[in-house]
Amino acid sequence: MSAPGYARRVAGFGTTIFAEINNLSLQHGAVNLGQGRPDFDGPQEVVEAAINALRSGNCNQYAPGRGIPQLMEGIAQHAAVFYDLEVDPENGVLVTPGATEAIFCSIMGLIDPGDxxxxxxxxxDSYVPGIEMAGATPIYVSLHPPDWVFEPDELRAAxxxxxxxxxxxxxKNPTGRVFTRAELQLIADLCLKHDxxxxxxxxxxxxxxxxxxxVPIASLPGMFERTVTVxxxxxxxxxxxxxIGWVYGPPDLITGAWRSIQFTSFATNHPAQVGVAHGFAMGSSYYEEYQALYHGKRALMMDVLAGAGMKSILPQGTYFVMADFSDLFDGDDVAFTQHMITEIGVSCIPPSVFFTPEHRHITKDHVRFTFCKNDDTLLQAAERMRKLRG
Ligand SMILES: Cc1ncc(COP(=O)(O)O)c(C=O)c1O
Structure with missing residues (x-):
C-alpha cells in the first residue's frame, strides 16, 4: 500500500530560504535586504514594449518553443558585441521561464544518472536539487573567506x-566576487583535460x-563547444x-536543454519576451546607467554596514555583499539572521544554506545583504542597524 505524500525525490527539499525569510520579514515588519528583489521598477520603455505586445493581439498565444526570433537575436547579438562570441540565434539559444528554469533544463537535458x-x-540554491533530481551526485568545492577564492588543489581533486x-x-552570488581570467582558465583547463x-x-x-x-568562461579557448551560458x-x-531567462551555447548542448524543457514549460511568456527583446535593443548606454545606479547603491550599502560595525569586502559585481558580524554577535549566521529580523528589524540571508552541511562552518560569521533597493529603504535599514552597536 502506498501512502499519500511526497515523492522521494522532493521529500528532503523543504522550503527555500527566500520564502522563509520573506515570511518572517513580513511577520516582523523588517526592512527586507534578503532576497535579490528590487523594490523599484525596471526601464519603463521595456514595460511599454510588453504592454504594447499585450494590446497588439498578436502575442497572447504560445510563443515559439525556443523563444521569439527577435529575443533570440538580441541574446546572440549581446554575446557578440560584449564578448565576441559567435552564437547561432536560431539553434544556439533557448528562452526559458527564468534563469532557474534555464539551469534546471540544462541539468535535465545534459546530465545522466550516476554522473x-x-x-x-x-x-x-537551485543547483543541488536539480542535480539530485537528475540522479547525479554533487561534488563540492568551497570558496574561502575573507576573499572567497577556491584552493586550486581542492578544485583539481574534485x-x-x-x-x-x-x-x-x-x-558570484552571494560573495560579490568576479572570477579572474586566471581562475576561470584553471577551471577551463580542468574541463578540457577531463572532458x-x-x-x-x-x-x-x-x-x-x-x-x-x-570574462565568460565560454570565451576561453576551446570552451564554447562545452559551455552553456545562462x-x-x-x-x-x-x-x-x-x-524570463535564457541559455546559449553550441546547438548540440542547447538541443539537450530544449528536449527537456519541451515537456515542462513548452514555451515562455510571449509578451514579456517582446519587452525583453526591446531591452536588448536599447544599446550600451542602458548598461552604463545601470552600473552607475548600482555604484551609488553599493556605496550606500557599505556605509550601512560600516555604521553598524560590520566588516565587509567591497563587491566587484552583483548586488550582494557578504558582511562579517563576528565583532557584534555571539552565534552563527542563522542565529544572527533571526536576531536581525526579530530584534533589529532588517532581513538578510544566512549564507550557510548555500553550502553542503559539512561545510557550513565556513560561513558561520557572515550574512548576505542585497542592495537592489531604493535609497530610502537602505537608509531606513541603516537607521535600524545602528542599534547593533549597542
Ligand atoms: C546565480 C543565480 N542564478 C540564477 C538566478 C535566478 O534567476 P531567475 O530569477 O531568472 O530565475 C539567480 C537569482 O537570484 C542567481 O543569483
Missing part, C-alpha cells in the same frame, strides 16, 4: 572520470564595478517578476 557534477559553494559538468557562477561541460550562470554579467571585467532578464533589466 558527478562539481558545485562551487556558496552556490545558488575532478574525476565520472565528472560530467561543473556549475560555475560569476559574478567536462560547464553550466555557466552569468546572470549578473552587466552588474560590475570599478575595474572588474566579466542569463536572466530579472537581473539584466531588473524584471525579476517576469521570469
Amino acid at each position: 558527478e557534477v562539481i558545485v562551487i559553494e556558496p552556490f545558488y 575532478f574525476s572520470d565520472r565528472t560530467r559538468a561543473i556549475m560555475n557562477n560569476t559574478p 567536462v561541460i560547464v553550466i555557466a550562470a552569468e546572470v549578473y554579467e552587466p552588474l560590475l564595478f570599478d575595474n572588474a571585467r566579466h 542569463g536572466s532578464a530579472g537581473k539584466t533589466f531588473g524584471m525579476t517578476g517576469w521570469k
Whole structure:
C-alpha cells in the first residue's frame, strides 16, 4: 500500500530560504535586504514594449518553443558585441521561464544518472536539487573567506572520470566576487583535460564595478563547444517578476536543454519576451546607467554596514555583499539572521544554506545583504542597524 505524500525525490527539499525569510520579514515588519528583489521598477520603455505586445493581439498565444526570433537575436547579438562570441540565434539559444528554469533544463537535458557534477559553494540554491533530481551526485568545492577564492588543489581533486559538468557562477552570488581570467582558465583547463561541460550562470554579467571585467568562461579557448551560458532578464533589466531567462551555447548542448524543457514549460511568456527583446535593443548606454545606479547603491550599502560595525569586502559585481558580524554577535549566521529580523528589524540571508552541511562552518560569521533597493529603504535599514552597536 502506498501512502499519500511526497515523492522521494522532493521529500528532503523543504522550503527555500527566500520564502522563509520573506515570511518572517513580513511577520516582523523588517526592512527586507534578503532576497535579490528590487523594490523599484525596471526601464519603463521595456514595460511599454510588453504592454504594447499585450494590446497588439498578436502575442497572447504560445510563443515559439525556443523563444521569439527577435529575443533570440538580441541574446546572440549581446554575446557578440560584449564578448565576441559567435552564437547561432536560431539553434544556439533557448528562452526559458527564468534563469532557474534555464539551469534546471540544462541539468535535465545534459546530465545522466550516476554522473558527478562539481558545485562551487556558496552556490545558488537551485543547483543541488536539480542535480539530485537528475540522479547525479554533487561534488563540492568551497570558496574561502575573507576573499572567497577556491584552493586550486581542492578544485583539481574534485575532478574525476565520472565528472560530467561543473556549475560555475560569476559574478558570484552571494560573495560579490568576479572570477579572474586566471581562475576561470584553471577551471577551463580542468574541463578540457577531463572532458567536462560547464553550466555557466552569468546572470549578473552587466552588474560590475570599478575595474572588474566579466570574462565568460565560454570565451576561453576551446570552451564554447562545452559551455552553456545562462542569463536572466530579472537581473539584466531588473524584471525579476517576469521570469524570463535564457541559455546559449553550441546547438548540440542547447538541443539537450530544449528536449527537456519541451515537456515542462513548452514555451515562455510571449509578451514579456517582446519587452525583453526591446531591452536588448536599447544599446550600451542602458548598461552604463545601470552600473552607475548600482555604484551609488553599493556605496550606500557599505556605509550601512560600516555604521553598524560590520566588516565587509567591497563587491566587484552583483548586488550582494557578504558582511562579517563576528565583532557584534555571539552565534552563527542563522542565529544572527533571526536576531536581525526579530530584534533589529532588517532581513538578510544566512549564507550557510548555500553550502553542503559539512561545510557550513565556513560561513558561520557572515550574512548576505542585497542592495537592489531604493535609497530610502537602505537608509531606513541603516537607521535600524545602528542599534547593533549597542
Ligand atoms: C546565480 C543565480 N542564478 C540564477 C538566478 C535566478 O534567476 P531567475 O530569477 O531568472 O530565475 C539567480 C537569482 O537570484 C542567481 O543569483
